Amino acid sequence: MEFGNDCKLIVGVDYGTTSTGVSYALTGSSQCNEVISIQKWPPNCPGLKVPSLVACAGSPGRSLWGFEVRPGMKSFAWTKLLLDPTFNCDSFKVEIREVAGALGILKLPEDRDAEEVVTEFLRHVHQHVCGELKRFLFDTMSPGRVPIEFWMTFPATWSEAVQSKLKRAASEAGFGDKVFTVSEPEAAALAVFRISKDFELNVGDGVLICDCGGGTVDVTSCFITDMNERGVPYFEQLTEETGSNCGGINVDCNLYRLLVTKLGEDFKNLSTTMVGPGSNFMKEFEYIKRDFNGELPYTLTLLGPVPREITLSPGDLRGIFDPVLDRILSLILSQIKRLMQSLERVLSTSKIIFVDGFAGSPYLQIQLKSALRQQMAEVGVLVAPTPERMVACGATVKGLQGIVAQHTNAVDIMA
Numbered sequence: 001m002e003f004g005n006d007c008k009l010i011v012g013v014d015y016g017t018t019s020t021g022v023s024y025a026l027t028g029s030s031q032c033n034e035v036i037s038i039q040k041w042p043p044n045c046p047g048l049k050v051p052s053l054v055a056c057a058g059s060p061g062r063s064l065w066g067f068e069v070r071p072g073m074k075s076f077a078w079t080k081l082l083l084d085p086t087f088n089c090d091s092f093k094v095e096i097r098e099v100a101g102a103l104g105i106l107k108l109p110e111d112r113d114a115e116e117v118v119t120e121f122l123r124h125v126h127q128h129v130c131g132e133l134k135r136f137l138f139d140t141m142s143p144g145r146v147p148i149e150f151w152m153t154f155p156a157t158w159s160e161a162v163q164s165k166l167k168r169a170a171s172e173a174g175f176g177d178k179v180f181t182v183s184e185p186e187a188a189a190l191a192v193f194r195i196s197k198d199f200e201l202n203v204g205d206g207v208l209i210c211d212c213g214g215g216t217v218d219v220t221s222c223f224i225t226d227m228n229e230r231g232v233p234y235f236e237q238l239t240e241e242t243g244s245n246c247g248g249i250n251v252d253c254n255l256y257r258l259l260v261t262k263l264g265e266d267f268k269n270l271s272t273t274m275v276g277p278g279s280n281f282m283k284e285f286e287y288i289k290r291d292f293n294g295e296l297p298y299t300l301t302l303l304g305p306v307p308r309e310i311t312l313s314p315g316d317l318r319g320i321f322d323p324v325l326d327r328i329l330s331l332i333l334s335q336i337k338r339l340m341q342s343l344e345r346v347l348s349t350s351k352i353i354f355v356d357g358f359a360g361s362p363y364l365q366i367q368l369k370s371a372l373r374q375q376m377a378e379v380g381v382l383v384a385p386t387p388e389r390m391v392a393c394g395a396t397v398k399g400l401q402g403i404v405a406q407h408t409n410a411v412d413i414m415a
Ligand SMILES: Nc1ncnc2c1ncn2[C@@H]1O[C@H](COP(=O)(O)OP(=O)(O)O)[C@@H](O)[C@H]1O
Pocket: 015, 016, 017, 018, 019, 020, 049, 212, 213, 214, 215, 216, 247, 248, 249, 286, 289, 290, 291, 356, 357, 358, 359, 360, 361, 362, 388
């Protein structure tokens, strides 16, 4: 395939608190604007997202990142939150702060600040993404030079100043002088509306999008005002986004507390490298989190001076998920209440659509669908297909909507 003169690559980067996703699309008159997600990360690990982790390796000057971080390494997690000076651990419940401390989360290296750690992580992301883009272009087209535009997502609560920090870190990491940004809820909405047919959305519908991430769950509601000829909606945001610290990591914190109750000091005394981010223990639990549907027991291996196996009954697991799901439910219901009080329009139908990583939990889906249907029989409750890729896809969609940009970046494809 030949390049058109108007050909360019749009890349959406969803740098999340716990994991990061990247999508891209080749745009131009001869292109179909298909949004593709990166699905492989070093060292050859499959996944729509990569853990937002960096670790100091033995050799100076070379840090490891994402899936490269191995059990036993000291790693830096949740650094994104530390970019925001107004972020205060107090906004997390006391128990979570305790657990974060015990697991070595929200720590920085002695000689670097949050922006430098974020830059380090993003440098790895950039390097990997460029390799993937070159491969994609090489497979797709003849050699040449393709302009590239990067779109990063940021939390809606961030001030201009914090957004600037992220842009600066991204530029420093190699993403170029001009990095574009889009808020996470807008990106989520754009991604949902791009596949509106999957959700049977129509003009006049009210849509509540619930972004279930690691740290927070954010809810935003939109009204579909019109549709273009391809069935892509135009929408208005109806309410300010609201959020609460009831994301997936809260389930991990509840597991921690359950094990402290079951095993006492034996568990508390384990080092952060044994139970913190990147440890075998957390990897095993991540598998359980993604698989649990409310019915089966699971076994966790706990390494340490005396390795042991711990069985988690379905009741144990329900007990660590349920308080988190209850909080998500009340967040949604309070947003709906606020919406009903301020709404001047008549909605044809209403839908609640879940996106982002934690929305992939089968147990979350079963419980929240059933609770919401009990409360509001007429409301459709849906989960986006591959929910964890939606925010990065939405950032790409934002770029595809066509802004006229000065191209300071380009990818060369060598023959
Ligand atoms: N398929 C899944 N099932 C259950 N939990 C999941 C799944 N995928 C990710 N998670 C959980 O969701 C959280 C990460 O979600 P993600 O959307 O990547 O967060 P963020 O955008 O905040 O970085 C983590 O707590 C992770 O354990």
